[in-house]
Amino acid sequence: MSPQSVVVLRRGDSGPAVADVCARLLLTGDLPASWAERGVPRGTAVFDETVEEAVKSFQQRRGLLVDGVVGRSTYSVLDGARWALGDRVLRYVPDYFLEGDDVVRLQARLLELGFTPGKVDGIHGPATDAALRSFQAAVGLTPDGTLGPETLRAFQALQRSVTGGSANALREREQIRRGGFSLTGRTVVLDPGHGGADPGAVGHGLVEADLSLDLARRIEGRLTAHGVEVVFTRTGTTAGEEIDRAAFANSLEADLVLSIHTDHSEAAAAHGAATFFYGHGDPSRRTQGAWSTIGEHFAELLLREVVARTGLTDCRSHPRSWPLLRRTRMPAVRLEVGYLSHPSDAATLADPLTRDRIAEGVVVALQRLYLGDADTARTGMLKLADLRRHIESARDGHPDHPQPGVTHPGATHPGASA
Ligand SMILES: [Zn+2]
Missing domain, CATH: 3.40.630.40 (Zn-dependent exopeptidases)
Incomplete structure (x- = not known):
């Protein structure tokens, strides 16, 4: 089921779509493991109070509107939550941006390494694509924008340097900003x-x-x-x-x-x-x-x-x-x-x-x-x-550099009152 085809699911619903949502909530840990052992036939499930609480708990953790209803936005975050970086091949698809926790990890890693994937929002859009290609080029890989095994290995090889590299980049930027x-x-x-x-x-x-x-x-x-x-x-x-x-x-x-x-x-x-x-x-x-x-x-x-x-x-x-x-x-x-x-x-x-x-x-x-x-x-x-x-x-437009003869209300400049 793709996020586009999802119907709104709420308490009282049942069927395969509910079973699918429950399976994901089990993976995220929002539904207790004991819930799966109730002897309900595979592929069937009822959206009961326990499921509703699990949806709310997931929404709470992910900063979504907490209403216990699985609509498009909750489903797409839930769908993405099962992906860890490396579970699937990531690439930019113009018509349908891949979404998921693995994309969040990818964006965070790119940012730490000094590449700019845009907002860390878990959506594999054009900016993330460009940043991934720059990263590939920088480490000597074919810049094809595909996060497959080879690029993943390059990321993993850089694991230990991330903190140092990141701090270094931040320090350099800070020096420029201060100036x-x-x-x-x-x-x-x-x-x-x-x-x-x-x-x-x-x-x-x-x-x-x-x-x-x-x-x-x-x-x-x-x-x-x-x-x-x-x-x-x-x-x-x-x-x-x-x-x-x-x-x-x-x-x-x-x-x-x-x-x-x-x-x-x-x-x-x-x-x-x-x-x-x-x-x-x-x-x-x-x-x-x-x-x-x-x-x-x-x-x-x-x-x-x-x-x-x-x-x-x-x-x-x-x-x-x-x-x-x-x-x-x-x-x-x-x-x-x-x-x-x-x-x-x-x-x-x-x-x-x-x-x-x-x-x-x-x-x-x-x-x-x-x-x-x-x-x-x-x-x-x-x-x-x-x-x-x-x-x-x-x-x-900068308060540190007032123009002569221009009054800045509320601003205090040493010596200006003399
Ligand atoms: Zn020379």
Whole structure:
């Protein structure tokens, strides 16, 4: 019987439909086991006072209207209650959303792991489908949106990391929330890759260590203009190991670390830009550690802005456990912007105008990060002036930032009464 075909059942009714409801109430423990041992023929049952009390007890526990009547909503919750995660294959069905306790568990797990299935309501809708596919992609499974044995194993492998990962994600979000919708007052560590005796990649007349420093300086100029405190992990002549750079960022209690690199490959055709954030791509390794959801978010925002401004090929964002990403206590992202071994990429990077556009992309991505999810839905180019207007309008409505000459009744501002 599907929830659609259910008829309303109440005290006094009898027959197979009542027997079906009673069987479910036995499974949920709302009907006592002794009730099943009354010698009533299989498939028949009477909706008596005991059944009515059991329905009420179930409705009470599930936050439903407590009326002792089994209508559509009570039936569908009752029907779903028998499912534990893994009992059946879960997938998104457009015409008929699967419902049940297993869907609740699935949604809760996705949320804990930093994916957003929408409301945890036990209904397998489009948002849950999208979150499940993202999870599958993140752990290296085929993102087919089907929760079968393989995906279930990946969830189970992550069992122990859930608390840590969740707390980590919450801490990162809390840091952003506390900072408010602005870049002002934040500390960003820029890490120009390589340096000193290590030139990094070399190709088509370009040297990675010089390029990364040049890009960092262009980014610094723009961020400083927005009130951001920018700190470099190295100067033109000094360089340190990734571990030292991470320790340095930690000592500053920076808000974010951006490591800037250009790539090189023996494969002549390799080209494009990619970003990297902290996380284990291998599901079995994820039991040990965390996944930086903010890092992932910023990595995606940054790459999108850089690709839109430079025309470089989008080589996606990827989780990595490199020392700088792993050892930093704040979100850290590494940008690999183009291949010096590729003639077209090299020509793009050789143009100072492109390097300015990359720097602008960094600033816009940071603003998108700190503006929150609602404002990051649009893709492509966004003018800095638009973002500033948005920030200003958000601030206008914000009691912590009163406009000069505007009275806020009931608000108290130290010194305002003088
Ligand atoms: Zn490099």
